[in-house]
Amino acid sequence: EVTLVESGGGLVQAGGSLRLSCAASGLSFDDNTIGWFRQAPGKEREGVACIDSYDGSTNYADSVKGRFTVFKDNAKKTMYLQMSSLKPEDTARYFCAADPDYTCLGLRIYGMDHRGEGTLVTVSS
Secondary structure (H helix, E strand, O other): OOOEEEEOEEEEEOOOOOEEEEEOOOOOOHHOOOOOOOOOEOOOOEEEEEEEOOOEEEEEEEOOOOOOOEEEEEEEOEEEEEEEOHHHHHHHEEEEEOOOOOEEEEEHEEEEEEEEOOEEEEEEE
């Protein structure tokens, strides 16, 4: 059984930083494209960041480029999202996801087969 568990969310002031973690079990990071998407109340889901299983390349939404960094530790089966210079518009529930048949093109991370329950990030102004 595949499980993904997010952690690290919380309340932070604008301009601050947070690091989200996604602990995986039941799958190999080498064989899966993995990433993060978010959903804010009343808004559509948005793919945020992704690591492609094909070549390890990363892709980011324009809204977070230069502020967020996605990386993974294969040995720990944990993916991270380092978020800096946070803005109130980054407030959302953040989900990690994985799928062996996806690429990072288009950042349709919310369509991946496996996903966690999410962790809430709130950025105050």
